[in-house]
Amino acid sequence: MIGLMQRVREARVSVAGEVTGEIGQGVLLLVCAEPGDGPGEIDWLLGKVLRMRIFADDEGRMNRSLQDIGGGLLVVSQFTLAADVARGNRPGFSAAAPPAEARASYDAFVAAAHAAHATVATGRFAADMQVSLINDGPVTIPLRTPRRAPPSD
Template sequence: MKALIQRVSAARVEVAGEVVGAIDQGLLALVGIEPQDDAESVARMLHRLLNYRVFADAEGRMNRSLKDVGGGLLLVSQFTLAADTKSGLRPSFSSAAPPAQGEALFDALVARAREQHPQVATGRFGANMQVHLVNDGPVTFLLEV
């Protein structure tokens, strides 16, 4: 499982012109699920998302987590993160989880996140989404579990 996280001052996801998920300060996480991922991957990724220290402390150092700052978490499924891009000029998606597995694990991640964090929003699995964000920093990291 991979998550491309971006520290944002605001982010939202639209589907067909309708806002389906939005947050103010927090993290936007684009989530890619691979065939070997399972419930343990979900638990490890959620722990990292909630506790990864990317927010500034009083001295301006990245020492505070999403839990520490009470920010929002916007989870967006993005199977293209699992693409094989090592060769050629076109991505291969054979390294991405099949849609049924990807949706089940993404739904599990969302459910667990909502149990553990008060502000969780999502995109819509499998939809053509427009993601709008204000990257704060910019700060972007690729997390892998």
């Protein structure tokens, strides 16, 4: 799984003018499923997002996590994070999970997030979404789950 987390003062996502999710202070997470992602990848990525110390403590140091501050988590599916731009000028997206697999991974991620954190909002999978945010810092951190060993024969 690939994630791009942004520390925000506020963020919202809408589809066709309807707000589907919004948060105040917290993290906007763009997430992309890759083929073969399962519970291990979901747990790893969610754990990093919830425990990454990117919020200021009383001394102004980035020493507090999303869970520490009780901030919101806005999760938005974003297959373009898997873009391959090595050749030419048109990105390729073959590294992203196929739509049915990606939806299952996204839904499982969102369910795990709801189980682990109090304030979770979402976009709408595979929709044309408009995302607005006030990036705080800015603090933007790319995340990618560790590569799994290929299956043995």
